[in-house]
Amino acid sequence: MRKSISRYREDPDWHHYRKRESRDWVREFGLPGYPFGTLRNHALHVLEGQARGYPTTLFHLAGVRRGGRYVTDVNRYSVAVLTLPYSLPDTAVSIASLVQVLHTEPFPPSAGIPVHLPSGRTPRMVKCSVDPTFAELVITERVVRMTADTKCGWRLHGKHMIGWIKEMRPYEKVVALTHAMADILAEFPASSAVWGGSDRRPA
Incomplete structure (x- = not known):
């Protein structure tokens, strides 16, 4: 990890x-x-730059929730956030x-x-949106397949597309996630x- 950060x-x-960001x-x-x-979120090793024309933020996430065997559970992910030129309805796959x-x-x-859509494939997928018409337009079989092949999840929130993969990975893996998201x-x-309200897209 140190070599990846240095590079x-x-x-x-x-x-x-x-090295870290506030909650x-x-x-x-x-x-x-x-x-x-739902309880605490620790953002570590935050890196900002550009990926495929989008302003991009990468970080490692330790998210804490109540419950589980040891009173709290910690879920660890590598996260990439692309900033879009406009907001889109909250949607996740x-x-x-x-x-x-x-x-x-x-x-x-x-x-x-959230309106949950049928999973309909292996591996089982979660698909949902607050706008079913928008979801029908963008959550195509190809988009679902690309998400499954990348072993990731992604969510639209305002002007952000947030993507994640399991565990805290070297930046090379997280940058690869940004390309899959793009x-x-x-x-x-x-x-x-x-x-x-716009038809602009990054080059």
């Missing part, structure tokens, strides 16, 4: 590193909601095993009521931009 701190595309900083990504804990341990709703209460965004039809 990316010297990369001009990844210019801003912080308040994490809140801008929508709490509670996937993949965050994930391998079920990545999120079922969280025992929480996918979106913060302010987002609205590929998924590229699958969204142009008409999806209507929900954000």
Whole structure:
């Protein structure tokens, strides 16, 4: 991990590193909601830069929730956040095993009521959105397959696309996740931009 941090701190595309961030900083990504804990969230090894034309933030997450064998459970993920040019309805797609341990709703209460869609494939997937019409447009079989193949989950929250993979991985793995997320965004039809009031996309 130290070698990965050292390498990316010297990369001009990844210019801003912080060893840890405050719990308040994490809140801008929508709490509670996937993949965050309901009790405490620790963001470690935060790296900011650009990926595929999107302003991007990478970090390791330790999310704590009440319950479990030892009173609290800690779930660890590697997280990538792409900042989009416009907001889209809260929507999530994930391998079920990545999120079922969280025992929480996918979106913060302010987002609205999540509408869960049928899983319909192996591995079992979680698919939901606060806007079923938008979900029908963007959650295509190809998008679900790409998510499953990457062994990840992703969630739209405002202008953020939040992606996660299991455990705290070297940055090389998390950067690969950003490329998979950008590929998924590229699958969204142009008409999806209507929900954000814009048809602009990063190059």
